[in-house]
Amino acid sequence: xxxxxxxxxxxxxxxxxxxxxxxxxxxxxxxxxxxxxxxxxxxxxxxxxxxxxxxxxxxxxxxxxxxxxxxxxxxxxxxxxxxxxxxxxxxxxxxxxxxxxxxxxxxxxxxxxxxxx
Amino acid sequence: xxxxxxxxxxxxxxxxxxxxxxxxxxxxxxxxxxxxxxxxxxxxxxxxxxxxxxxxxxxxxxxxxxxxxxxxxxxxxxxxxxxxxxxxxxxxxxxxxxxxxxxxxxxxxxxxx
Numbered sequence: 352x353x354x355x356x357x358x359x360x361x362x363x364x365x366x367x368x369x370x371x372x373x374x375x376x377x378x379x380x381x382x383x384x385x386x387x388x389x390x391x392x393x394x395x396x397x398x399x400x401x402x403x404x405x406x407x408x409x410x411x412x413x414x415x416x417x418x419x420x421x422x423x424x425x426x427x428x429x430x431x432x433x434x435x436x437x438x439x440x441x442x443x444x445x446x447x448x449x450x451x452x453x454x455x456x457x458x459x460x461x462x463x464x465x466x467x468x
Numbered sequence: 469x470x471x472x473x474x475x476x477x478x479x480x481x482x483x484x485x486x487x488x489x490x491x492x493x494x495x496x497x498x499x500x501x502x503x504x505x506x507x508x509x510x511x512x513x514x515x516x517x518x519x520x521x522x523x524x525x526x527x528x529x530x531x532x533x534x535x536x537x538x539x540x541x542x543x544x545x546x547x548x549x550x551x552x553x554x555x556x557x558x559x560x561x562x563x564x565x566x567x568x569x570x571x572x573x574x575x576x577x578x579x580x581x
Contacts, residue, residue, distance in 0.1 A: 355510075383568070393574050393575075394472075394572040394573050394574040394575045395558065395572040396572070397570075400568065440511075442510075454516065455501070455513035455526065456511070456513065458510030458512075459510050460508070460509055460510050461508075461509070461510050
């Protein structure tokens with residue numbers, strides 16, 4: 352089946368520390384991979400994505416590289432800020448399917464990040 | 469431009485009652501998907517609709533149903549509410565269901581007591 356496993360939290364870091372949140376996946380097809388962020392009381396916001404092996408997604412200082420050989424998509428940021436405090440979700444969607452035919456995201460359980468000043 | 473709009477933002481229902489949640493997609497988006505996010509978990513797929521037809525269904529009981537209207541807005545209905553239905557219900561829209569174009573709304577927080 353299709354599933355995403357991500358590092359359990361919560362994670363607490365000091366400002367300017369290095370962040371890694373691990374994410375691995377299993378998929379029956381060839382997936383596209385995503386990181387979403389959820390701030391308190393809000394919905395999901397797309398942080399970055401990668402659509403094929405060795406692609407690197409990046410946004411707002413966050414990066415993740417699609418590693419097919421290790422089925423991983425780890426999220427990294429070199430220097431976190433207090434404003435990065437949120438819950439981060441790794442997700443996949445099967446990329447080989449045509450539009451309009453029931454594409455669905457498979458999400459991990461989320462990793463809560465708290466950055467302290 | 470307005471994003472994906474969901475209403476209500478919060479509501480409280482009693483076990484056994486029925487609830488209707490509403491979603492207005494981004495203008496021009498014809499596909500709407502519904503997800504359930506239980507506290508502490510990742511969102512789980514419930515339904516996808518495109519052009520008023522159901523295009524996908526997740527592993528949810530028949531108490532869950534949905535529909536899409538000619539203006540592409542959508543309703544999610546849940547009958548015979550259980551305590552376990554308490555969750556954040558998220559709606560996502562895209563132009564045609566293409567995988568890179570989804571935008572999520574802020575959700576409806578349902579509490580069943």
